[in-house]
Amino acid sequence: xxxxxxxxxxxxxxxxxxxxxxxVLLLGLMFTGALYSAFTxxxxxxxxxxxxxxxxxxxxxxxxxxxFCHGQNGxxxxxxxxxxxxxxVGVGAASVDFQVGTGRMPMQQPGQQAATKDQAYSQxxxxxxxxxxxxxxxxxxxxxxxxxxxxxxxxDEQREAxxxxxxxxxxxxxxxxxxxxxxxxxxxxxxxxxxKNTSDKHIYEAMLTGPQQMDVxxxxxxxxxxxxxxxxxxxxxxDNAGYGGFSLGGLGPVSEGMFAWILGIGGxxxxxxxxxxxxxxxxxxxxxxxxxx
Amino acid sequence: xxxxxxxxxxxxxEPIANPGLPAHEPRPTDVDKVAEKRAERQVATFFFLSMAxxxxxxxxxxxxxxxxxxxxNTTFAGLGASHVALGVTLGLALMFIGIGIIxxxxxxxxxxxxxxxxxxxxxxxxxxxxxLAALNDGLEESGIARRPLVRNSLLGAVxxxxxxxxxxxxxxxxxxxPTVRRNTLEKTVWKEGTRVVRDVTxxxxxxxxxxxxxxMNCEPEGLVPVHSEEDEREGVEYLEGAxxxxxxAKAALILLRMEPKDQTFSERSPENWSIHGIVAYSKICxxxxxxxxxxxxxxxxLLCPCHQxxxxxxxxxxxxxxxxxxxxPQLPLxxxxxxxxxxxxxxxxxxxxxxxxxxx
Numbered sequence: 188x189x190x191x192x193x194x195x196x197x198x199x200x201x202x203x204x205x206x207x208x209x210x211v212l213l214l215g216l217m218f219t220g221a222l223y224s225a226f227t228x229x230x231x232x233x234x235x236x237x238x239x240x241x242x243x244x245x246x247x248x249x250x251x252x253x254x255f256c257h258g259q260n261g262x263x264x265x266x267x268x269x270x271x272x273x274x275x276v277g278v279g280a281a282s283v284d285f286q287v288g289t290g291r292m293p294m295q296q297p298g299q300q301a302a303t304k305d306q307a308y309s310q311x312x313x314x315x316x317x318x319x320x321x322x323x324x325x326x327x328x329x330x331x332x333x334x335x336x337x338x339x340x341x342x343d344e345q346r347e348a349x350x351x352x353x354x355x356x357x358x359x360x361x362x363x364x365x366x367x368x369x370x371x372x373x374x375x376x377x378x379x380x381x382x383k384n385t386s387d388k389h390i391y392e393a394m395l396t397g398p399q400q401m402d403v404x405x406x407x408x409x410x411x412x413x414x415x416x417x418x419x420x421x422x423x424x425x426d427n428a429g430y431g432g433f434s435l436g437g438l439g440p441v442s443e444g445m446f447a448w449i450l451g452i453g454g455x456x457x458x459x460x461x462x463x464x465x466x467x468x469x470x471x472x473x474x475x476x477x478x479x480x
Numbered sequence: 481x482x483x484x485x486x487x488x489x490x491x492x493x494e495p496i497a498n499p500g501l502p503a504h505e506p507r508p509t510d511v512d513k514v515a516e517k518r519a520e521r522q523v524a525t526f527f528f529l530s531m532a533x534x535x536x537x538x539x540x541x542x543x544x545x546x547x548x549x550x551x552x553n554t555t556f557a558g559l560g561a562s563h564v565a566l567g568v569t570l571g572l573a574l575m576f577i578g579i580g581i582i583x584x585x586x587x588x589x590x591x592x593x594x595x596x597x598x599x600x601x602x603x604x605x606x607x608x609x610x611x612l613a614a615l616n617d618g619l620e621e622s623g624i625a626r627r628p629l630v631r632n633s634l635l636g637a638v639x640x641x642x643x644x645x646x647x648x649x650x651x652x653x654x655x656x657x658p659t660v661r662r663n664t665l666e667k668t669v670w671k672e673g674t675r676v677v678r679d680v681t682x683x684x685x686x687x688x689x690x691x692x693x694x695x696m697n698c699e700p701e702g703l704v705p706v707h708s709e710e711d712e713r714e715g716v717e718y719l720e721g722a723x724x725x726x727x728x729a730k731a732a733l734i735l736l737r738m739e740p741k742d743q744t745f746s747e748r749s750p751e752n753w754s755i756h757g758i759v760a761y762s763k764i765c766x767x768x769x770x771x772x773x774x775x776x777x778x779x780x781x782l783l784c785p786c787h788q789x790x791x792x793x794x795x796x797x798x799x800x801x802x803x804x805x806x807x808x809p810q811l812p813l814x815x816x817x818x819x820x821x822x823x824x825x826x827x828x829x830x831x832x833x834x835x836x837x838x839x840x
């Protein structure tokens with residue numbers, strides 16, 4: 188009893204130490220964490236969620252965030268001035284993953300074109316929304332990584348694919364997205380976006396679904412392996428060193444001409460002006476010794 | 481002075497007093513031997529620096545390889561290292577020569593002010609008389625006025641020299657008679673039963689390959705080179721070389737599938753030219769012949785990037801904007817053995833206008 192009392196007294200003294208509060212807090216957190224990980228199997232939530240539950244969750248999200256424009260059942264809303272939000276029946280999960288995943292949807296304001304911005308939903312929520320929209324009607328599903336990467340090919344095959352991808356890109360994509368994938372202007376204030384910072388998956392989904400004014404390049408149009416080749420080509424031109432010097436945005440004669448005229452010729456004019464503006468006389472008056480010599 | 485009006489003041493010889501040249505002020509290098517020596521050394525230093533850069537160019541040329549041993553590109557700040565080194569050294573070599581010469585001219589070369597008066601433009605009277613006399617003597621001595629045979633044959637010879645020049649113009653192409661035009665300008669390789677194939681891959685197209693909203697860039701079969709002779713299909717002529725390029729430049733096609741309810745049919749774009757909303761148009765702009773495929777899926781408007789001509793592909797390729805005068809020619813499509821084929825050639829010449837072409 189005395190022993191117990193003594194140790195209790197020691198603990199009691201330590202309790203008032205300056206770091207005691209922090210220590211207790213840390214211990215408590217570790218204990219809770221250990222308990223949680225011991226009793227919860229990994230990814231229990233994901234595994235336990237059935238397709239129906241995912242669709243239900245997606246529908247709840249849809250009703251809150253999307254139904255204002257796309258209708259309560261994704262049927263689309265037509266106003267007096269035309270389409271308000273298009274029908275989402277049959278657009279498929281790939282479309283949702285692209286539009287919401289790149290931040291185009293939910294749209295901030297009506298306009299010529301939905302702009303990219305920070306993603307408003309987490310990837311889990313995007314998946315739920317995609318599952319719900321996919322349940323409305325058959326459409327392209329979210330592609331597997333194996334579909335848009337060339338990892339399963341040998342090195343020679345990969346190189347061949349990059350060349351083929353380049354030809355396909357120059358034939359099908361450069362008209363709008365520019366030879367370098369830098370994007371370009373379209374009629375009435377619309378733009379074809381730059382492909383430089385778009386993820387491989389989103390490029391694949393864009394080809395598959397044809398977002399907004401972009402044409403569709405379905406799997407019957409450009410085969411999946413050719414789509415992967417185009418993506419591999421885009422990655423390869425980004426990895427390439429700039430042998431031609433600075434790319435100046437890769438926008439062609441507009442930016443090149445601007446640099447040549449403003450910086451190049453402007454610099455030469457300024458340099459010539461600087462030479463002429465500094466007289467060799469103004470710095471020094473006659474040297475007294477020099478006149479004697 | 482009779483041509484002067486009386487109410488005008490007589491011209492003054494010198495309305496404003498000539499201030500003359502400002503007093504010459506010598507440069508430090510003109511009067512100071514030390515400064516002069518220093519400037520001389522500066523100029524020579526720039527020339528030596530130029531030499532050093534030229535030597536560095538050679539070092540960089542042999543020293544920096546385009547690829548590293550690992551096979552990666554040799555880069556410097558994301559640029560090709562060799563190119564950067566060669567450009568910088570050669571540029572500096574030239575620039576140092578320039579800076580040296582400017583420094584030389586400004587600090588050391590002769591520094592004197594010169595006033596150069598203007599001369600009258602006309603020659604002196606004596607020179608003019610002398611020149612005219614010499615010219616007349618020459619004409620008299622050549623006897624060109626007395627010998628019309630020589631004069632006329634010379635004129636004839638000079639005229640005939642122009643003929644080879646004119647004849648060599650026929651190298652530009654055949655004279656565009658109506659028959660020649662029918663076989664060149666007004667004809668492409670499309671004919672009845674020619675399969676439509678994807679550009680680059682060269683594979684034929686089934687109706688079910690296309691979804692609503694799909695766009696394909698296509699060529700007639702035979703214009704996309706196949707990998708081996710085994711891939712060649714019987715009865716198809718595979719063109720090569722210049723012939724291929726020439727045929728391809730005219731026959732390129734864009735294929736679209738749209739909602740059939742979006743289409744407007746007319747005499748120039750009848751319903752039986754399209755299949756389930758699939759339409760095919762020439763890819764060559766009717767303005768100056770740029771290849772176009774900037775299509776907007778929802779409006780079916782095809783925009784030419786060169787001069788912004790815009791065509792409505794749901795309405796017979798009608799021009800909706802821009803300088804093009806004529807709609808895009810449509811290719812009549814049909815299905816044979818399950819694949820898309822042409823019903824015939826284009827019904828009108830593709831591409832830009834030419835002299836004999838009307839604007840319909």
